[in-house]
Amino acid sequence: MLAGQQVIILRQDVERNRGQEAQRSNIVAAKAIAGAVRTTLGPRGMDKMLVSSTGDVVITNDGATILQEISVQHPGAKMVIEVAKAQDDEVGDGTTTAVVLVGALMEQAELMLAKKIHPTVIAQGYRLGMGKALEIIKNLSIKVDPFDRKTLLKIADTAMTGKSIESVKGKLDGIVVDAVMAIADKSSGKVLADEDDVIIKKQKGASMDDAELIKGIVIDKKRVNETMPKRIKSAKVALVASPLEIKKTQVKAKIKITSSEQMDAFGLQERETLKKLSDAVIASGANVLLCQKGIADPIQFYLGKAGVLAVEDVAEDDMKNAAKALGASVMNKAEDLTPGVLGSAELVEESDDIDIIRIEGCKNPKTTTILLRGTSDYLLDELERAVVDGTRVVMDTMEDASFLVGGGAVETELVLGIRDYASTVGGRVQLAIEAYAASFEVIPLTLAENSGYNMIDKLVNLKNAHAKGQKNAGLNVYNGEIIDMLKEGVIEPSRSKRQSIQSSAESAIMLIRVDDMMITQNKAPQGGMNY
Ligand SMILES: Nc1ncnc2c1ncn2[C@@H]1O[C@H](COP(=O)(O)OP(=O)(O)OP(=O)(O)O)[C@@H](O)[C@H]1O
Numbered sequence: 393m394l395a396g397q398q399v400i401i402l403r404q405d406v407e408r409n410r411g412q413e414a415q416r417s418n419i420v421a422a423k424a425i426a427g428a429v430r431t432t433l434g435p436r437g438m439d440k441m442l443v444s445s446t447g448d449v450v451i452t453n454d455g456a457t458i459l460q461e462i463s464v465q466h467p468g469a470k471m472v473i474e475v476a477k478a479q480d481d482e483v484g485d486g487t488t489t490a491v492v493l494v495g496a497l498m499e500q501a502e503l504m505l506a507k508k509i510h511p512t513v514i515a516q517g518y519r520l521g522m523g524k525a526l527e528i529i530k531n532l533s534i535k536v537d538p539f540d541r542k543t544l545l546k547i548a549d550t551a552m553t554g555k556s557i558e559s560v561k562g563k564l565d566g567i568v569v570d571a572v573m574a575i576a577d578k579s580s581g582k583v584l585a586d587e588d589d590v591i592i593k594k595q596k597g598a599s600m601d602d603a604e605l606i607k608g609i610v611i612d613k614k615r616v617n618e619t620m621p622k623r624i625k626s627a628k629v630a631l632v633a634s635p636l637e638i639k640k641t642q643v644k645a646k647i648k649i650t651s652s653e654q655m656d657a658f659g660l661q662e663r664e665t666l667k668k669l670s671d672a673v674i675a676s677g678a679n680v681l682l683c684q685k686g687i688a689d690p691i692q693f694y695l696g697k698a699g700v701l702a703v704e705d706v707a708e709d710d711m712k713n714a715a716k717a718l719g720a721s722v723m724n725k726a727e728d729l730t731p732g733v734l735g736s737a738e739l740v741e742e743s744d745d746i747d748i749i750r751i752e753g754c755k756n757p758k759t760t761t762i763l764l765r766g767t768s769d770y771l772l773d774e775l776e777r778a779v780v781d782g783t784r785v786v787m788d789t790m791e792d793a794s795f796l797v798g799g800g801a802v803e804t805e806l807v808l809g810i811r812d813y814a815s816t817v818g819g820r821v822q823l824a825i826e827a828y829a830a831s832f833e834v835i836p837l838t839l840a841e842n843s844g845y846n847m848i849d850k851l852v853n854l855k856n857a858h859a860k861g862q863k864n865a866g867l868n869v870y871n872g873e874i875i876d877m878l879k880e881g882v883i884e885p886s887r888s889k890r891q892s893i894q895s896s897a898e899s900a901i902m903l904i905r906v907d908d909m910m911i912t913q914n915k916a917p918q919g920g921m922n923y
């Protein structure tokens with residue numbers, strides 16, 4: 393008999409939340425996360441300033457970045473952040489939308505739970521609603537030629553709107569679209585675009601307007617020695633990973649060697665070894681050398697004399713990019729260089745005004761670099777995030793050859809379409825499907841709110857327009873009018889909506905179905921039950 397006796401199953405450091413407590417806790421967490429990013433949605437959304445414990449500052453409007461920077465404890469909150477991460481990985485844009493949708497779905501669930509609708513029914517309704525939503529957006533998707541530059545420009549523009557780079561958006565749209573069009577591969581019949589083929593480089597200084605598209609790669613260094621040529625045509629490029637020096641030179645002081653006489657400072661044996669190393673580079677036929685580590689002064693001198701342009705301390709990523717772009721292999725040691733492992737480019741040139749070396753006309757013509765300029769690191773980082781969003785949405789649109797209109801138009805269609813569908817279902821599930829439909833109102837509502845308009849009025853106007861069959865009607869966030877978003881050119885890749893619909897519903901369903909939460913406090917469990 394166990395009556396009256398306490399049976400301990402869980403360890404004492406396991407915190408347990410059951411039933412409504414667990415559900416409530418997840419609802420609060422999801423709503424809190426959605427609330428944190430909600431004000432950034434749309435072109436007139438605000439930015440967030442995030443300060444880490446070490447004092448690093450990030451100013452951004454990007455949902456994924458905000459959620460990546462804040463650290464949360466709650467398991468439910470972590471799941472919502474996963475939604476943003478998945479959206480960022482799969483699509484590259486629409487992270488705020490996805491998270492705000494989860495928040496709305498959880499809010500609707502809260503109302504239903506209060507009415508004693510069982511979580512299983514809610515989950516079923518959400519699942520059916522999601523299926524309908526995907527069907528509706530499939531029908532609304534507009535087909536496009538993947539190389540239709542005009543449409544792609546609008547796609548890039550919509551994604552980059554509202555990211556504190558307004559003044560240069562027009563120019564960046566062109567750079568982003570041309571970069572992606574240059575690297576897109578259509579050999580398999582379908583267009584494929586590899587994110588890694590568009591390299592983004594940032595250089596502080598000058599204005600954002602000086603951003604540039606370079607058909608090739610950029611190394612953000614200068615040549616190692618001024619006696620070397622600044623410009624090499626028909627370049628044969630050697631890539632070496634280890635340092636070009638002898639481990640222990642007897643000459644302690646670092647001396648810049650500018651004449652043969654100064655070489656006498658080195659012992660005969662050292663000189664020979666160093667000469668051998670530089671001869672290995674020269675004998676391979678290379679006229680450009682990119683070295684991941686340092687290059688000893690005497691070697692710089694020998695290479696300069698032989699007319700080789702050499703760069704030292706090249707970042708590992710740049711070495712990888714160079715190998716791919718130039719069709720070269722990175723050799724561990726200079727002695728291993730042969731003509732066969734060199735890469736080729738039409739031109740390698742050190743820039744006059746900034747500390748970069750441009751490598752253009754590469755063997756692999758697909759590599760493209762977007763060089764961003766700006767006066768501060770904060771600005772450059774936010775510029776980079778905008779450009780990454782821009783390149784990703786252009787890639788998505790090219791790969792899927794389809795897009796949807798923005799400005800809350802699709803969401804309003806979803807509200808109405810899913811509600812119609814719900815009425816054909818009946819029973820309690822109908823209520824859950826209707827609640828699912830209502831969740832999409834959060835997007836037009838938030839766009840209106842963030843632009844300073846009356847949310848309810850705008851939603852009513854939108855719904856009226858859609859009820860009259862204007863399926864592209866959306867909110868002009870600059871003057872509050874309801875306009876045709878397709879004509880306005882506010883368009884987004886279909887993939888973005890598809891992903892946010894799927895992941896928001898799936899994570900909401902998962903969270904609602906949890907009725908028991910066991911959280912182990914101790915990080916290093918020693919026996920007992922773990923969840
Ligand atoms: N010119 C515009 N007029 C009206 N709505 C717009 C306009 N440009 C973009 N939008 C809308 O703004 C929303 C996107 O806002 P935002 O870019 O801030 O969030 P996100 O794409 O969901 O997340 P993130 O960009 O942070 O990953 C979409 O609903 C889009 O249709």
Ligand SMILES: [Mg+2]
Nearest residue numbers: 485486551781
């Ligand atoms: Mg966006």
